[in-house]
Amino acid sequence: MYRIKIFFKLTFLCLLFLANAVSANDSSIRVVTSFSILEDLVKELGGQYVSVVNLVGRNSDAHMYQPKPSDAVAIAKADLVVFNGLGFEGWIPRLIKNSGYKNQQIIASRGVDAIKNGKEIDPHAWQSFHNIRLYIQNISQMLIQLRPQYVEALTKRQQKYLDSVSNLEQRLKKQFASIPPNKRIVVTSHDAFGYLGREFKIQFLAPLGLSLEVEASAEDMAAIIDQIREQSVKALFVENINNPRLLELISAETNVTIGGRLYSDALSEVEGPASTYLKMMRYNIESLINRLNTH
Helix, strand or coil: HHHCCCHHHHHHHHHHHHHHHHHHHCCCEEEEEEHHHHHHHHHHHHHHEEEEEEECCCCCCCCCCCCHHHHHHHCCCCCCCCCCCCCCCCCHHHHHHHHCCCEEEEEECCCCCEEEEEECCCCCCCCCCHHHHHHHHHHHHHHHHHHHHHHHHHHHHHHHHHHHHHHHHHHHHHHHHHCCHHCCEECCCCCCCHHHHHCCEEEEECCCCCCCCCCCCHHHHHHHHHHHHHHHHCCEEECCCCCCCHHHHHHHCCCCEEEEEEEECCCCCCCCCCCCCCHHHHHHHHHHHHHHCCC
């Protein structure tokens, strides 16, 4: 009899656990994110309270993305759509409109001090610890608005992630301080690191502009090569989202070896060195430190 009672108690507890799990799953916020960096942020901040569908995958270029019919279906079913803004996903306003979506949407970069290059706005605002705090605030506020019953848990997740951002920022800035300002010159494929440059006082040069849609001209290439020679630049980096051909040509012309790969507009594969936002920032900045310190 005792064993039977124990059996029924355990069965009841298991059923209760499963019921709670199902209930939590049913109440999760269905979120669509435009690209992998936002996917990671939403998952970190939302945890068990979000169910995320991401559109532009890892190691993929959101500038030139071509939406699929399944993207419109995912958006139509969502409670929330999160995208970067600043013109980064030029395709997303039409996609949202065509899907018939009527629920909440948020521009994650809202409130950042945007960099302007002539008439263009630099959309790569996540490449900044200062800016990412605004992304975190914007996303967390919306998640709490959609599920106010979880305000305590979501606020704790937000604070924990903010603490991780601050700890990483302090450590990397301390390491970077040893590099003389006149040595902080880096060449990358396209102009994706302006915000990081502003924050860490790095001069980034690039043959391509803010987007990969326009090819570099012969004049652009010649100007970069001349600048590398004049300023004795020793740090060349390819990016994870584009063909390394341009940088290989520059490397051959200047006899400066390529120092590795930086992650600009997308995270690495899950097994890679930049599988989360924080890992991406650490990997990129430590790669720069290692290269600039050895020359």
